[in-house]
Amino acid sequence: MNDKHIVSSFDRDLESIQASVIKMGGLVEAALADAITALKTRDVEKAAMVRKGDRFIDELDQVVKTDAAKLIALRSPTASDLRTVLSVMEISSHLERCGDYAKNMGKRTIAMADSNEINGTLASLGRMSQFVEAMIKDALDAFVQRDLEKAREIIARDEEADQIYNTLFRSLLTHMMEDHRNIAVGMHLHFIAKNIERVGDHATGIAEQTIYLVTGQMPDDDRPKQDVPAVDTSESKG
């Protein structure tokens, strides 16, 4: 049974803003998928489209921010409702940044169009990208449903994303050490991997907003995050 029989004007306005955020999420997922496809297939045109398409994500971010501000101005929401609007604005910023990462992947695909592939790396990047796309999608679902458990589960998944990134980091380093012709392209692939890993961080940021909304407190930020592998300068590998 639903306790809330009367939907307030505030709720209606908020839902319309949330719809824009969900739309942004869809664009971000598509941009990431297209960026990876462009990278895998050396499709410079598709990469250029991802790069240009980021404009639409940026525009939606502006729409969300402006609509949210108008809602605040019009309804003067109190503590909890105000927090909700601020959360929606923060989530919009997270998605806008994810769009920037997809755009950067497009740029790098164009820059490395004529380079050699490094064995297996593109497949790993593709899997990692699918993993964080799902995190974004689920983080938005958790937000819309105010689902605390789902939100916490996203944060746990980010540790897995970090581990995938670290494995890829070490694998790329090995390839670069084995053949110096791999170094330049390895650098770009590293940055692409880092971009994808950062999308996972933003999914976590979105999940944290949900936790904040439901519990009134941000989760502790000091969890041990393994996103900067230590440097092993020994030469024992060779």
Place this chain on the structure above:
Amino acid sequence: MNDKHIVSSFDRDLESIQASVIKMGGLVEAALADAITALKTRDVEKAAMVRKGDRFIDELDQVVKTDAAKLIALRSPTASDLRTVLSVMEISSHLERCGDYAKNMGKRTIAMADSNEINGTLASLGRMSQFVEAMIKDALDAFVQRDLEKAREIIARDEEADQIYNTLFRSLLTHMMEDHRNIAVGMHLHFIAKNIERVGDHATGIAEQTIYLVTGQMPDDDRPKQDVPAVDTSESKG
């Protein structure tokens, strides 16, 4: 002569929020300077302090966002004033992200504490960091003074920051190719260089908000940005 004899309540509230943003700017500059010093002197404790100190920048960001929302709720500002408050919120987000980059530099300094130095790179990183610190400071000045010329000059300076980054990118690549023991530490230094370059982008983002406020239009985002060097896979260098 000042045309505005009567300072509105809105202006007073806004000034107090702007003061928080300026304070954030100061913390970001200090965090960047400390992160570079920690890197140069292999000072793991200082690096850890930078990492922890990011919390204060994040907290100020929260304060700015909440105060801005309260101002909107209380005063229901109209078009131009609303735009100003939204700009202050965006600038706060830019600074928060700069804080994240300084924090990441701290993390990387800790991760590479026992590695070899790559000739001259730390000095270059130091110069690049001072360059973007000044950009942040001047971008905030331009915003407070609504100085269109100054804001445009920041955007021009970002091209120089990109060039410094590209030079450093190529120099690091060369070192990595010459001696594979440089590869792992070179990767970390690359990411640090990229972090610094991104701070320049955020200074540009702040300058763009000023241009938006004064002219009512965002500057064209499609300027040719040289922040992703093309990959040269030929071996002619060796």
